[in-house]
Amino acid sequence: MDNNSNGASEPLPRTLSEQAARFAELQHENFNLKMRVSYLEDKLLSLGNGVTALASDELEAEVIRLRRAVDERDHQLAEQNASIARGNQAIDALTEQLRESQAAIPQVGEVGQTSLALQNAVEAAQRRVYELEEEVETLHQELQESQNAHQRDVGTSEQWKQCYQETLEYLKREGVRALHEVKHLRDLNNSKDNMLTRSRELLEDARRQKRQQGSEYITRLKRFSEEAKRLGEQEERLHAKYQADYARLESNWMDDQTGLVAQNTFFRDEIATLRRPQRVFYQSQVLTWRKELEAITNVSTAMCSSRRI
Known part of the structure; x- marks a missing residue:
């Protein structure tokens, strides 16, 4: 080897x-x-x-x-x-x-x-x-x-x-x-x-718009709330005024009714004591007064109906 x-x-x-x-x-x-x-x-x-x-x-x-x-x-x-x-x-x-x-x-x-x-x-x-x-x-x-x-x-x-x-x-x-x-x-x-970055940007824009819209909504709601409060106070004042006017008109109507009844009674007594010609004159005068009374009554009734409505 x-x-x-x-x-x-x-x-x-x-x-x-x-x-x-x-x-x-x-x-x-x-x-x-x-x-x-x-x-x-x-x-x-x-x-x-x-x-x-x-x-x-x-x-x-x-x-x-x-x-x-x-x-x-x-x-x-x-x-x-x-x-x-x-x-x-x-x-x-x-x-x-x-x-x-x-x-x-x-x-x-x-x-x-x-x-x-x-x-x-x-x-x-x-x-x-x-x-x-x-x-x-x-x-x-x-x-x-x-x-x-x-x-x-x-x-x-x-x-x-x-x-x-x-x-x-x-x-x-x-x-x-x-x-x-x-x-x-x-x-x-x-x-x-890139898509994630774009999505984040869109989300941030949407959030910013939501915050801006939310601020605008809050401002509008505050304004509406103040307006509603003002309208409520105005409604209360108008209702109180209406109640007072109605009470006053109702009192005047009652007074007018009482006066007309007393005047009607007086005229009836006077007619009974007057002579015939005078009676005719007074009857026509009473008829006129009755029509006036009826007109006043109709006006009062209409006012009561509008109050109830």
């Missing part, structure tokens, strides 16, 4: 087991990124429903962070591919050593079968061959697992990239639509504020 390959911010794993563990970490990070994308989608749905849950600056920062995360994942996958390639080279080198060791075993057996040292060397070489075979088999299995994990992660990464691209486009569309909605809501709010 190459120990100098440290292009990323983190040191690369040196064994296939460490590489598999790193793949598991990358898968976990991929899952977290998916959860973050789902969270952003929910936020955008809330934003589409009129809830301002994500500001435009936060949205832009989140998009930049996700783009950086994608670039970092691509870089890590490239380093993982390079590490797998180095693992393949190491397996090829071990396989070559295994073939050389297997080729050296017969030669050692032919040259020094009688020598104990050569026999020990052969046994050591055979043990080394077995160890190399086991190591090669283990490396093959780890490499296969790493390749499978790499293929799965590459497929997941491609799907995630596509999902990220779609989410990014969706975020852009929703961001533009959200900006338009915010502008519309601001315009609507300004319109409502």
Whole structure:
């Protein structure tokens, strides 16, 4: 393995087991990124429903962070591919050593079968061959697992990239639509504020007019009250005057009636004592007086009738 390959911010794993563990970490990070994308989608749905849950600056920062995360994942996958390639080279080198060791075993057996040292060397070489075979088999299995994990992660990464691209486009569309909605809501709010201001002005004008009209009504009511009071006093004075005039006219009428009755009696007595010619004269005079009395009586009756009305 190459120990100098440290292009990323983190040191690369040196064994296939460490590489598999790193793949598991990358898968976990991929899952977290998916959860973050789902969270952003929910936020955008809330934003589409009129809830301002994500500001435009936060949205832009989140998009930049996700783009950086994608670039970092691509870089890590490239380093993982390079590490797998180095693992393949190491397996090829071990396989070559295994073939050389297997080729050296017969030669050692032919040259020094009688020598104990050569026999020990052969046994050591055979043990080394077995160890190399086991190591090669283990490396093959780890490499296969790493390749499978790499293929799965590459497929997941491609799907995630596509999902990220779609989410990014969706975020852009929703961001533009959200900006338009915010502008519309601001315009609507300004319109409502203008309407509210106008309504307040109209209400204040109406209140001012009501106060002015109320003052005028109060002044007119005071004037009407004073006029009604004056008319009431005048009516009382006229009624008292009418009562006095009526009492006076009634007293005069009674006096006139009494005087006329006494005068009528007097004339009857005088007529009875007078001679015939004088009686005729006096009768005509009495008739005239009776007519005058009747006229006076009619006038008095008319005055009484108007008093009752």
